[in-house]
Amino acid sequence: MHWQTFAVLDAQQVVNGIFLGSIYALFALGYTLVFGVLDILNVAHAAIFMVAAFAAWWVAEAYGQNLLVAVLVAALVGGLLGVLLDRIAFWPLRRQGAPQLSALISSIAVATMLEGAALAFSHTETKYLPAAVVPDGRFTLGSGTGAVTITFAKLVVLGTALLGMVALTYLVQRTRLGREMRAVAESPKAAALLGINIERVIMITFFIASALGGVAGLLFAVKDAPSPVSYDMGSKVELKGLAVIILGGMGSIPGSVVGGFLLGISEVLTIALGASGYSDAIPFAILFLMLLVRPSGLFGSRARRAG
Amino acid sequence: MSRIARKFGFYLVALLLCSLALAACDNNATTATTAPTNTPMVVGATNTSAISGGMGNATAEPNCTVTASGKVCSTFSTVATALSGDGMPMTGTGGMGGGQTGTAKIGAILSLSGAAAPYGTSQKNGLEMARDDINAMAGGLKLELDIQDDASKADQAGQVMQKLVSAKSVLVIGPTLSNGAFTADPIAQQAGIPVLAISNTADKISGKNGIGEYIFRASLSERQAIPPTIKAAKAKLNFSKAALLFGDDDAFTKSGAEVFKQALADNGVQIVATETYKKGATDFSGQISNIKAAAPDVIVVSGLIAEAIPVVKQMRDAGVTLPIIGGNGFNNPRLFSKEKGAGDAAENVIVGAAWNIASDNPKSADFITRYQAKFGSNPDQFAAQAYTGLHVAYFGIKNAKSMSGADVAAALRTVSYNSVMGAFKFNADQDPDMAAVVQIVQGGKFAIYK
Numbered sequence: 004m005h006w007q008t009f010a011v012l013d014a015q016q017v018v019n020g021i022f023l024g025s026i027y028a029l030f031a032l033g034y035t036l037v038f039g040v041l042d043i044l045n046v047a048h049a050a051i052f053m054v055a056a057f058a059a060w061w062v063a064e065a066y067g068q069n070l071l072v073a074v075l076v077a078a079l080v081g082g083l084l085g086v087l088l089d090r091i092a093f094w095p096l097r098r099q100g101a102p103q104l105s106a107l108i109s110s111i112a113v114a115t116m117l118e119g120a121a122l123a124f125s126h127t128e129t130k131y132l133p134a135a136v137v138p139d140g141r142f143t144l145g146s147g148t149g150a151v152t153i154t155f156a157k158l159v160v161l162g163t164a165l166l167g168m169v170a171l172t173y174l175v176q177r178t179r180l181g182r183e184m185r186a187v188a189e190s191p192k193a194a195a196l197l198g199i200n201i202e203r204v205i206m207i208t209f210f211i212a213s214a215l216g217g218v219a220g221l222l223f224a225v226k227d228a229p230s231p232v233s234y235d236m237g238s239k240v241e242l243k244g245l246a247v248i249i250l251g252g253m254g255s256i257p258g259s260v261v262g263g264f265l266l267g268i269s270e271v272l273t274i275a276l277g278a279s280g281y282s283d284a285i286p287f288a289i290l291f292l293m294l295l296v297r298p299s300g301l302f303g304s305r306a307r308r309a310g
Numbered sequence: 311m312s313r314i315a316r317k318f319g320f321y322l323v324a325l326l327l328c329s330l331a332l333a334a335c336d337n338n339a340t341t342a343t344t345a346p347t348n349t350p351m352v353v354g355a356t357n358t359s360a361i362s363g364g365m366g367n368a369t370a371e372p373n374c375t376v377t378a379s380g381k382v383c384s385t386f387s388t389v390a391t392a393l394s395g396d397g398m399p400m401t402g403t404g405g406m407g408g409g410q411t412g413t414a415k416i417g418a419i420l421s422l423s424g425a426a427a428p429y430g431t432s433q434k435n436g437l438e439m440a441r442d443d444i445n446a447m448a449g450g451l452k453l454e455l456d457i458q459d460d461a462s463k464a465d466q467a468g469q470v471m472q473k474l475v476s477a478k479s480v481l482v483i484g485p486t487l488s489n490g491a492f493t494a495d496p497i498a499q500q501a502g503i504p505v506l507a508i509s510n511t512a513d514k515i516s517g518k519n520g521i522g523e524y525i526f527r528a529s530l531s532e533r534q535a536i537p538p539t540i541k542a543a544k545a546k547l548n549f550s551k552a553a554l555l556f557g558d559d560d561a562f563t564k565s566g567a568e569v570f571k572q573a574l575a576d577n578g579v580q581i582v583a584t585e586t587y588k589k590g591a592t593d594f595s596g597q598i599s600n601i602k603a604a605a606p607d608v609i610v611v612s613g614l615i616a617e618a619i620p621v622v623k624q625m626r627d628a629g630v631t632l633p634i635i636g637g638n639g640f641n642n643p644r645l646f647s648k649e650k651g652a653g654d655a656a657e658n659v660i661v662g663a664a665w666n667i668a669s670d671n672p673k674s675a676d677f678i679t680r681y682q683a684k685f686g687s688n689p690d691q692f693a694a695q696a697y698t699g700l701h702v703a704y705f706g707i708k709n710a711k712s713m714s715g716a717d718v719a720a721a722l723r724t725v726s727y728n729s730v731m732g733a734f735k736f737n738a739d740q741d742p743d744m745a746a747v748v749q750i751v752q753g754g755k756f757a758i759y760k
Contacts, residue, residue, distance in 0.1 A: 013603065019595040127423040127461065129616070131650050141627055152629040227592040228623040229652065235590070274596030279586050280558060282596070 014151045016275040017268065022157045022226060024267020025164035030219040030240050031247035031259040032171055033085075033212035039254030040188045040208045042103060046110040047088055048216050049241035050117035055081035055217025056224050056232045057121055060130050068135035073221055074163065081217020085209040088113055094202075114237070121234035132230035160222045167215050168260050174211070175256060184208055188254065246290045252303025261301060265289075411450035414707050416700070417474030418455060419484035419494060424462025425589065425616040428644045429509060429692050430486045435685050436508075436696030437483065444704050451708045453700070460485050460494075468493040475501045480713050481703050483696075487614075488512035488562035495521045502715035504706070504722060508699035509692055511535070511638045512565035517740035524719050526740045528699035530664040532562075532569045532612075532637055535746040539662030540573040542748045542759060543635055549607035553583040555597055555621065556612035560589060566612035566637040574610065582606050587617060594621050598628045608632055614639040619652045626655040635660045641691045646754050660759060662746045665694040665731045668758055669747070677730040698729040 030052060037045045058080040059073040066072075092109040138155040145151055175181035186194040187204050195201050223240065224232045247266050251258025266286050273285040293300065418437055421430035434457055441455045458474065460467035467490030474482050475497055481504045485494050488510045495515065498505045499522035507515060507527045514520045516527040543549075552574050557563035574581060583604035585597035594617075601609060609632050611621055618640050625634065636645075641663050646656040667678060667688060677697065681689040689697075706722035707713065726735045737743040748759040 013599070015599045015602070016596065019599060022595075023593065128427065129425075134648065134653070141629065143629060150629075152627075154627050228620060228627055228655075229650075231592055231620070239590075239592075271596045275600060277585075277600070279597060280588070 013275075014145070014149055016271055018151050018153065020268030020271035021264060022161055022267070023271060024264035025161045026219055026223050026226060026263075027240065027243055027247050027266050028260045028263025029164040029167050029215055029222065030244045031251070031263050032168060032256060033214075033216035033219070034244050035248045035251070035254055035256060035259045036171070036208060036212040036215075038248065039256075040184055041093070041205060043093060043106045043110070044245075045088070045212075046107065046241070047092070047114040047117065048110075048213070049237035049244065050114040051081050051084045051088070051213045052216045052220035052223070052240065053121060053232075053234065053237040054084060054117055054220075055213075056220035056236065057124070057130070057234075058217075059221045060132055060224075060232045063133050063136045068133045070136050070138065070159065070225070073132070073136050074218055077217040077221035078214040079217075081220070082210040082214035084217070085213020086206055088213070089206060089209040118234060118237065125234050127234065129231045129233040132224055132232065134229075137225050137228075137230050154228075156225055156228070160226045163218065163222055167218060168256075171211070171215065172256055180204075180207065243286065246287055248300075250290050250293050250300055252300030255300065255302040258300055258302035409450075410708050410710055410713060412713075413452045413454050414480040414713060415454050415456060415478070416703060417477070417479035417482040418457045419460050419467055419470050419474070419482065419486070419490065420457055421462040421486035421490070422457075422459040425614060426462040426486050428615050428642050430459075430462075432642070432690050432692040433484075433486060433508060433696040435681070436689065436693035437700050439681060439684060439693075440697045440700035440704075444701065449708065451704070453704060453707075455700075460487075460490050462487060462490075464490045464493040467491070468497060470494070471497045474498075475503055479503060480707055480715075481506060481718060483508055483699060483703065485510075487560075488515060488565065489560050491515055491525075492521070492561050495525050499524045504715055504719045506699050506703050506706075506722070508695045509638075510562070512562045513568070514565075517738070519739060523740070524715060526719075526722055526736060528702055528734075528742060529638075529695050530744060530746055531741055532566045534741065534744075535638060535662035535664070536566070536569045537573045537576065538746050539635060539660065539748045540570070540577055540579075543608070543633070543660050544577045544579065546759075547608065547633055549633075550579055551582045551604075551606045552579050552608050552610050553585070553601040553604055553606035554581050554610050554612070555585045555587070555594075555601065557589060557614065557617060558586040560614065563612045563614060563637070563639065566639070570610050570612055570637070579608075587613075589614075589617070591617060592620055594624050595628070598625055598630065602628065602630060606632065609634045611635070612637040612639070615642045615644055618645060619650075622659060623652040623655045626652075633658060633660065637661070638663070641756075643688065643690050643755070646751050654754075656751045657754075659751045661749050661751075661756070663691045663749050663756070664742070664744065664746060665691045666747045666749050666756055666758055668756075669731075671730060671732055673728065673730045694730055698727075698731055698734060701729060702727055702734060 034045065034048050037043055037048070055077040059077040062076045063073050088110070092113050093106050096105050096109060138159050141152055141154040143150050143152045175184060183194070183199045183204050186197065186199055187201060191201055220236070223236065224230045243266060247262040248259055250265065251260070251262025269286050269289055270282050273279070273282045278285070420433050421427055422434060437455060437457065441453050445452050456474065456477070456479070458470045460470050467485040467487070471482065471494035482498055483506050485491055486509050491507060491510045492515070495505050502524060504524045504526060507525070507529055509529050510527060511529055511532045513531070513533060516525045517523060554567060554570060556567035571581065583601050583606060585600055587594060587597060609625065609630070611618065611634060613621060613636070618636060622634060622645070636659055640659065640661040644651045645659065646652060665674070677694070678689060681693065702722070702725055705725045705727055707718055709725070710717040710721035723736055723740070726733070728734070732744055735743050749756040750759040751757070
């Protein structure tokens with residue numbers, strides 16, 4: 004480790020952290036949404052993240068090399084996979100009143116199968132998004148040692164992630180559907196009594212959550228030149244996503260956003276301090292401290308599910 | 311009592327059946343090596359098990375006929391004679407006695423899938439082309455190549471080596487990665503089976519000062535290639551401060567980093583920043599920012615191709631225009647590929663190598679033409695080293711007193727062969743006694759650095 008002056012908090016490193024954090028935040032949103040509404044930890048979320056990125060790659064290679072198309076494909080494929088996941092892995096267990104643990108294990112099984120399918124499809128090769136999909140060019144703010152260089156690709160990633168967060172917050176807070184989702188999150192039985200179609204709400208929740216996860220997958224590839232998509236990219240974010248939702252408060256949307264950015268910045272700062280080998284460990288150390296100090300997370304204050 | 315006896319009997323029978331099955335498998339392996347030359351065997355028969363890299367490089371079967379002295383392939387027979395008749399002897403000299411005939415089983419451990427697949431697929435091409443050329447030569451000794459995939463994983467390399475050793479291979483080529491070699495080679499050393507590395511470049515692999523006297527190298531080590539590269543670059547670019555970036559979880563990248571450190575120190579260059587990353591990393595923005603902040607004159611990277619590509623691209627994206635010097639991991643044309651590599655960002659990257667496509671060695675031009683015809687793309691250093699390596703192995707076995715490990719190893723030590731990379735022989739460390747060529751990426755290919 005080498006100790007630099009407080010230049011270690013230099014603007015470029017913070018900006019790097021923000022870009023990384025935006026992906027973690029977007030990914031964690033889907034995680035936290037499903038947990039909030041259904042009390043299920045959907046481990047297959049990372050697998051959907053990866054499969055949607057592959058789907059976007061495949062469409063870009065075969066048809067159109069357009070970033071907007073790629074984002075839409077990732078969202079659509081992700082969303083549909085999420086709905087399918089619910090129908091196959093969670094709904095039968097829900098019907099039988101099985102314990103939460105069964106749903107968790109079921110999602111692990113689906114995640115493993117999806118990873119295996121991706122491994123076979125790609126022959127363990129890393130695929131790269133075609134150059135035309137990724138925006139080119141960069142610009143530099145400031146000059147000298149305080150200069151910050153930002154690529155357009157990363158800017159687009161940040162913009163899309165923020166758009167997703169804003170859209171979701173609006174949906175949950177301001178629309179009727181969002182009210183229904185919050186009602187189901189509070190108490191499914193009471194919501195059913197009020198005439199809310201539980202299964203429909205759950206299906207839409209999964210669609211939205213997994214669509215966000217899929218877009219996060221595509222953006223994860225776009226962010227780092229030369230835009231790699233590989234069967235194991237889910238494993239890079241799944242634990243971090245879990246850390247984010249615990250840090251921010253499970254079931255809290257603003258919590259995921261703040262937690263995601265915090266985690267991204269702490270990871271980059273660890274590298275900046277010269278301990279890049281610990282760049283995975285330090286964020287988890289922070290998480291651990293958070294659990295000791297405030298177990299419900301930064302924004303978490305949920306009462307127990309009324310059932 | 312009878313119930314216990316029945317249970318016991320059941321397990322006994324199961325045990326007997328298993329041992330019979332194992333014995334049968336072992337027998338099949340040994341009969342293969344003792345088959346006579348005239349059986350129309352093996353040319354073109356490779357076992358590419360496990361997942362292939364999906365590269366889809368089909369090797370075209372040449373027109374071959376079985377003659378009294380074995381298969382003669384018409385596509386190659388004229389060329390084979392041309393090669394041996396052009397004044398450059400195709401024979402390998404050395405070794406006392408020798409003149410082995412028959413079929414020698416040669417195992418090869420290559421990374422055909424996983425992160426090192428770009429190297430492994432090149433090597434497979436080089437080996438297969440060499441095998442076809444060798445088996446088309448007269449001389450009575452044929453090679454049967456058994457290519458196995460280690461998926462770029464060290465433990466899988468070890469398992470595959472065990473398999474090849476148990477199958478009584480005469481010699482094993484590979485594995486692709488030094489990381490795999492440290493796990494796999496000791497197994498062969500223990501069993502007394504010679505190993506010829508065709509791409510290992512880390513320290514302490516070959517010879518008595520390495521893993522053992524059965525381990526040989528046809529690839530130029532980092533210790534041989536890096537010092538002249540740094541020297542040539544310093545003479546031209548005159549840098550005094552360097553930043554070093556390397557992977558700290560791989561034997562090759564770590565060894566390369568040590569060699570770089572020493573070469574830089576020997577040339578009076580101060581290392582102002584040292585950054586590391588782990589295999590599979592895709593985001594290097596943190597390390598790059600640190601390097602920028604330290605204000606070096608040159609950036610030195612010891613990495614494998616999977617990380618080299620994003621490093622180079624992200625460096626340029628971050629506005630870093632300093633020269634980049636890479637280790638042997640950069641020696642892959644994918645580095646400057648536009649679809650799968652760093653594209654234009656790789657321009658002016660400097661790498662030391664054992665062989666360059668612009669080499670003026672007369673055998674090199676012929677090798678390139680035939681490789682292009684057979685595989686539809688240009689060969690790279692890994693293909694050239696594989697092609698050379700199998701020939702060296704061939705002459706080692708041919709000139710050996712017997713096909714036993716000790717005799718083959720003894721014969722290998724005295725092999726002298728004119729390869730596409732120049733005159734080849736082993737030095738005291740059982741490494742190639744050759745000079746490195748310093749390259750620079752220019753116009754989307756590796757050019758000679760002048």
